Amino acid sequence: MRGTPVNRGPFIVFEGIDGAGTTTQSRLLAERLHRERPAVRVLLTAEPTAGPVGALIRQVLRERLVGKTLPGEQIPFDRRALALLFAADRLDHVACEVMPLVKAGWAVISDRYVLSSLAYQSLDATLEWVETLNAFAPPPDILFFLECEPQVALARIRSSRAGGEVFETQETLTRVAAAYLDALPRVKAGRVVSLRAERQKEEVAQAVWREVEAFFQG
Numbered sequence: 001m002r003g004t005p006v007n008r009g010p011f012i013v014f015e016g017i018d019g020a021g022t023t024t025q026s027r028l029l030a031e032r033l034h035r036e037r038p039a040v041r042v043l044l045t046a047e048p049t050a051g052p053v054g055a056l057i058r059q060v061l062r063e064r065l066v067g068k069t070l071p072g073e074q075i076p077f078d079r080r081a082l083a084l085l086f087a088a089d090r091l092d093h094v095a096c097e098v099m100p101l102v103k104a105g106w107a108v109i110s111d112r113y114v115l116s117s118l119a120y121q122s123l124d125a126t127l128e129w130v131e132t133l134n135a136f137a138p139p140p141d142i143l144f145f146l147e148c149e150p151q152v153a154l155a156r157i158r159s160s161r162a163g164g165e166v167f168e169t170q171e172t173l174t175r176v177a178a179a180y181l182d183a184l185p186r187v188k189a190g191r192v193v194s195l196r197a198e199r200q201k202e203e204v205a206q207a208v209w210r211e212v213e214a215f216f217q218g
Contacts, residue, residue: 009040009106010215011098011138013113013189016146017176018168019153020197021204025146026111028205029212033107037216043101045093046111053089057082079124086117087133094137113140118183119176127183139188142215144208146197150174191215 012029014022023046030044048054048061060077090113098108114134121130150173157168184192193211195204 007105009102009104009108010142010212011102011140012107012109012142012144012212013115013140014109014111014144014146015113015115015180016148016197017119017150017153017173017180019156019173020146020148021156021201022111022146024201025144025204025208026109028201029208030109032205032209033109033212041101041106043097043106043108044111045097045108047093047113047116048086048089049093049097051089051092053085053092057085057089060085079121083117083121083125083130083133086121090114090117090134090137099138110140113137113143115143115145115180115183115187118187119179122179122183123172123175127186131186139190141190142211143187143189143192144211145180145184145192145194146204147180147194148177148197150177152198 014026014029016022026044026046030042033040033042048057060082098110102108114137117134118127118130150170153173154168154170184194191211193208195207197204
């Protein structure tokens with residue numbers, strides 16, 4: 001396989017604003033690998049993880065956890081502290097799950113990784129600081145960046161679930177979309193593939209598969 005030692009599996013990451021389809025495309029790729037390359041063992045994972053730090057992050061994102069409560073006032077959880085939580089969750093994810101399986105020959109597909117932190121957390125801290133927090137993270141072999149207009153992404157979010165997260169507003173998604181484009185040139189990956197994500201999910205999935213097949217074929 002291109003860019004990977006013998007017996008090492010590929011590490012594939014999907015990135016994009018909320019509503020861009022990272023979860024859907026991660027799942028579709030895992031399902032297709034199971035069907036068309038049954039000899040390849042596949043782990044489908046995501047960040048925030050299901051671990052203890054990831055669970056805490058999800059509580060913050062859903063605004064079920066605040067920083068402090070003062071008389072008559074709730075202080076929001078500090079977004080810089082949230083960046084630290086994401087980095088801690090990622091370190092645990094990489095050390096305990098991603099890299100052991102990649103080294104054992106598994107294909108690991110992650111719904112979000114470092115680029116998400118560079119985009120989302122740089123809204124409240126410097127991009128350089130967020131980069132430093134994530135300097136330990138090994139680069140993926142393929143990074144799929146799903147570029148999506150914020151209004152399309154927000155419509156998808158509202159049609160798919162009730163109750164949003166702190167970043168799921170038109171204004172914030174617009175800022176995050178711009179932050180992704182600013183951070184993208186700085187991200188480390190074996191290959192970065194940008195895809196327009198407003199298209200039908202099957203069309204995007206086929207474009208993803210072409211890239212993954214080319215990777216396997218070397």
